[in-house]
Amino acid sequence: MYNYSQISHVHFEPTQRCQAACPMCDRTNNSHIKNAEISINQFKQIINSDFVKQLRSFLMCGNHGDPMIAKDTLEMYKWLRYNNEKLHLQMTTNGGGRSDDWWKSLAEIFGEHGKVSFSVDGLEDTNHLYRVNVDWKRVENSMDVFTQAGGKGVWVFLIFEHNEHQVEEAERMAKLFGLEFVRKKSGRWVQSYKNKKVDKKITIKGKEIKPPTEPKHQNKSVNRYDKLIKSHGTFQEYLDKTKIKCKSIDTKEIYISAEGLVTPCCWTAGNLYKVYEKIGQNQIWSYIDDVKNINVLYKPLNEIIEGNFFKKIEQSWNLSSCTQGKSKVCAEKCGTGFDAFGDQWK
Numbered sequence: 001m002y003n004y005s006q007i008s009h010v011h012f013e014p015t016q017r018c019q020a021a022c023p024m025c026d027r028t029n030n031s032h033i034k035n036a037e038i039s040i041n042q043f044k045q046i047i048n049s050d051f052v053k054q055l056r057s058f059l060m061c062g063n064h065g066d067p068m069i070a071k072d073t074l075e076m077y078k079w080l081r082y083n084n085e086k087l088h089l090q091m092t093t094n095g096g097g098r099s100d101d102w103w104k105s106l107a108e109i110f111g112e113h114g115k116v117s118f119s120v121d122g123l124e125d126t127n128h129l130y131r132v133n134v135d136w137k138r139v140e141n142s143m144d145v146f147t148q149a150g151g152k153g154v155w156v157f158l159i160f161e162h163n164e165h166q167v168e169e170a171e172r173m174a175k176l177f178g179l180e181f182v183r184k185k186s187g188r189w190v191q192s193y194k195n196k197k198v199d200k201k202i203t204i205k206g207k208e209i210k211p212p213t214e215p216k217h218q219n220k221s222v223n224r225y226d227k228l229i230k231s232h233g234t235f236q237e238y239l240d241k242t243k244i245k246c247k248s249i250d251t252k253e254i255y256i257s258a259e260g261l262v263t264p265c266c267w268t269a270g271n272l273y274k275v276y277e278k279i280g281q282n283q284i285w286s287y288i289d290d291v292k293n294i295n296v297l298y299k300p301l302n303e304i305i306e307g308n309f310f311k312k313i314e315q316s317w318n319l320s321s322c323t324q325g326k327s328k329v330c331a332e333k334c335g336t337g338f339d340a341f342g343d344q345w346k
């Protein structure tokens with residue numbers, strides 16, 4: 001795929017903890033998630049100073065937690081900044097926590113080379129409908145304190161039926177904070193494991209969440225899904241046939257989870273712990289001989305990146321079908337004929 005010395009971007013999940021319960025998040029109601037978290041000492045061993053120096057960007061986000069919640073997030077960013085003053089630091093968060101001092105320190109460490117993505121899907125009366133348990137006053141305060149302290153950031157607004165009337169108002173508010181504004185059109189309305197589109201999600205509070213109604217707010221790939229099925233018969237047929245262009249090879253990226261598992265991307269990692277499957281059931285496990293062999297708390301990072309798991313995934317791309325071993329998650333996320341992820345931003 002690539003070797004250790006070529007890696008220039010890391011997507012890191014410091015924790016599996018989060019105060020929220022978003023209905024489309026892989027952590028919500030997921031009994032496989034044990035609230036794992038990486039400590040600052042472990043972090044310094046995993047991401048050693050030489051490795052930090054070779055990187056161009058470092059994102060803290062993850063499949064199952066919010067970096068704002070992790071105990072050592074600030075110390076981790078300090079370590080990265082200390083070892084590489086130009087490294088582009090990024091963090092994705094729901095923004096609903098932490099003290100003023102914490103946000104000020106974050107702004108200072110990031111400086112000119114970094115950005116926080118605030119995932120805020122609406123205003124005072126709507127954000128909590130999808131971002132269940134997120135307190136609006138705290139979100140507003142975090143964005144305010146962080147930007148007042150000179151922090152650079154972007155407000156990422158996930159559009160639904162219940163908030164699409166507020167997109168322009170939120171954009172105006174983002175400008176007042178000095179934040180960029182991005183409209184995000186979820187591709188998660190296509191659920192490949194069910195081989196179908198879904199038209200609603202129910203939150204733990206019983207609220208129905210629906211896709212936006214205005215075409216300009218909708219994900220183009222989701223809208224093209226029916227056409228795709230017409231031309232291929234089933235979504236699985238499409239996955240069997242599509243060519244794969246690996247996004248992580250393009251960006252020279254790796255993903256590291258809060259358990260220390262190293263994978264090429266967050267999607268391959270996310271498939272290890274799907275809420276609707278038992279551990280070991282998902283195809284991704286068939287590329288793993290022993291899970292400790294992809295855990296950076298047990299094995300050096302370079303050996304994992306250049307080891308069997310990464311090789312087996314890449315080799316699978318040319319197999320004739322997913323039943324024959326072609327990676328299903330790769331075909332879904334990086335197949336050249338359907339890109340619901342890329343279309344989130346268009």
Ligand code: SF4
Pocket residue numbers: 018019020021022025026027028063064065066093094131
């Ligand atoms: S804020 Fe992020 S990590 Fe937390 S539940 Fe929502 S999507 Fe998941």
Ligand code: SF4
Pocket residue numbers: 244245246247248249264265266267268313327329330331333334
């Ligand atoms: S899903 Fe597969 S093909 Fe896509 S980035 Fe991850 S490893 Fe690469």
